[in-house]
Amino acid sequence: TPEMRNTSLQLQGPCYPVIYPSVNVFWSCQFIARPSNVSLQHWQQMGGVKINEGLEIDKAIHNEINSHSAVLKRYMADIGKAWPVLIVCGGILPLFLSVIWLLLIRHFVPGMPWITVALFNVLILSVTMFFYLKAGWIGNDAVTPIVGEHDPYIHVYGRELNHIRATAILMTIVTAFSILASIAIVRRILMATSV
Incomplete structure (x- = not known):
């Protein structure tokens, strides 16, 4: 047209x-x-x-493409497309998981510190791996600004990929610190659960 x-x-x-x-x-x-x-x-x-x-x-x-208004427009369009996921993952799912968490606390008091530490470490490690996937350092699923079908030999990198790579590095540091902190508090957890 x-x-x-x-x-x-x-x-x-x-x-x-x-x-x-x-x-x-x-x-x-x-x-x-x-x-x-x-x-x-x-x-x-x-x-x-x-x-x-x-x-x-x-x-x-x-x-x-890199003007502030174009970047803001893309982020708003992403939020507009993802609002059902935001409602489910930001409201309904946390409410359901908190009820399960309260039931676990009520019935499994001695094991809850270990469950908490283990789940926290698994969660933070999986978030770090997700950022590594989206940064393109693991696999071929990097974030790309190209929309739709394209030649696989064409690589166009936007600033979003740099942001995800920086976040992956930050998450690596946070993950290492949290795993070391978990190892450091094992004796205290043993003392607290033996009472």
């Missing part, structure tokens, strides 16, 4: 016209090859954004 063509010429998705090979990054057209003079001439004749050289189009796209 003419509307889709106009949004594409402003470097917004969908990627139309197909003058350059492109990939859909955060619903914006990210070009994966340097434009030739002929394709650049066609781009300008169609009314595309003014471009001086091959790198300028990349700079224009990156400035648009």
Whole structure:
């Protein structure tokens, strides 16, 4: 449609016209090859954004994708899509688990310190492994800004991947500290449960 063509010429998705090979990054057209003079001439004749050289189009796209308003818009869209998960995992599931926890405290008093320490360490270790998965350090499931199908040899990294990698490193430090603290309090737990 003419509307889709106009949004594409402003470097917004969908990627139309197909003058350059492109990939859909955060619903914006990210070009994966340097434009030739002929394709650049066609781009300008169609009314595309003014471009001086091959790198300028990349700079224009990156400035648009990384602007504060675009990042905030993406985060709000993610919250809008994930609201059922937030309600279940942030409200209903914790309420159910807290009732189970109270029942465990009532019926298994001597074992509760050990259950608490073991569950805490397993939980923090699994959260750390999740961040390692999403950072791409374990497996091939790294966070990517590319939307939909794309060539597997194209790698576009956004600032979100850097945030997840920094969080994975932070969680590694927190996990190591918590496991060492758990080992350090074993004697105190033994003294407390023997009373």
